[in-house]
Amino acid sequence: MEIANQMHIIVEGLKKVGEDAKAINYYPNYLGYKSDMVMNIKSFSSILEANEATKLLASRIIADVDVFHYHFGTSLTLDGSDLPLLKELNKKVVMHHWGSDVRIYSQAVKLSPFVNVKCLKEDAIKRRLEQLAKYIDTCIVSDYELYEYVKDYYSNLVIIPQAIDLNEFNQIEEPSKNKKITIVHAPTSPEIKGTIHILQAIEMLQSKYDFDFKLIQGISYEEAKKTYVNADIIIDQILIGSYGLCSIENMSFGKPVVCYISDFMQEKYPRELPIISANPTNIKEKIEFLLNNRDCLSDIGMKSRKYAKKHHDINKLSRRFIELYQVD
Structure with missing residues (x-):
């Protein structure tokens, strides 16, 4: 399988x-x-x-x-x-x-x-x-x-x-600062990823901030990768407590990733893990911080690429x- x-x-x-x-x-x-x-x-x-x-x-x-x-x-x-x-x-x-x-x-x-x-x-x-x-x-x-x-x-x-094959995930240069931030969430199992909480947070934030949000479902793996290329922020899962391939692929692209890392796993992962940890209780605040601090996205992205290259x-x-x- x-x-x-x-x-x-x-x-x-x-x-x-x-x-x-x-x-x-x-x-x-x-x-x-x-x-x-x-x-x-x-x-x-x-x-x-x-x-x-x-x-x-x-x-x-x-x-x-x-x-x-x-x-x-x-x-x-x-x-x-x-x-x-x-x-x-x-x-x-x-x-x-x-x-x-x-x-x-x-x-x-x-x-x-x-x-x-x-x-x-x-x-x-x-x-x-x-x-x-x-x-x-x-x-x-x-x-x-x-x-x-x-x-x-x-x-x-x-x-x-x-x-991951890094040859298939070349780091993407930072998009123009003139365009709106694009946030992407691509769940294969919404109930496992916590999609309902993510959508609720996005809905509340869209009334206050001008950004694009894309919910990606039901498309091929290759088509999903094309969508990741144009994203500024990727939201993976916010329930399980560990990161998976969606996080790794997007770190390889040099994208900032939001994903819940449990206290248990924080102690197990390498200290330089650049993922922004968020869960259902604070996902809105974590996204809002990134929307208000766009200048930090490039640095997080570079650290993400470096991490994926070193460990995956x-x-x-x-x-x-x-x-x-x-x-x-």
Whole structure:
């Protein structure tokens, strides 16, 4: 499963350093992420037919593959029948968890009082993790928030930050000071991002300030990037307490990013993190400060680009993946 273009970025990074790697995506969507192979599970007449197709694919490729890097709690077959086989064959298997596949509300709310989750069936998440850990020793997460949900399951747990290809995100020069400030919010999951609170804040501020606001939804990944280029301020999420790919991509563009960073995660992230932290209780005031202090946007943007380059460049992170694959 492709999450936030990460599978594609990781695979392309591995290819650049000479590794033979391929990405397979079973769940293509309107975002249009690239992949070496796409098998649309929804195109089959039944889940049974789809499962048989994935099992057939698995039977064709397992013998020739040394490392299986799975994402979002899914594997090569829909029913997970590949997992015991891969363990028996002593193949290297890595599970990469990304967020709502492991985020358990009773734990998440201790880290962020504002958090919302996609799945409230905590027992189902726990059972899934227990099942995966029977066959998979190594797990990757991108930060210490996700670490909290999986730390009791896998024997080898590694934190590798989200990756980005900086060549696709050239820093944008500061727009003319004569034009109105443009604020962009592009939620893929509005209820998780806190979109309703952001819209309420924007509505109140528009009665007092002259600025443009764009709510971006339902367009492709490439089209969304074009919108980011013309933005002055990006608002990501204000509930979860950690930043994701939307923040990273826009920091790479040299954009100031507003995103909630919880007290727990403030202690875990690098001290130079330039994100403007905001939550539902102060999002209006944080945006208003930026509207009144436009001169600071350029400096925040430069620090943002520097941060993304230092911590999220796939050219630096590829080696970490390879080293992990090589561990017995």
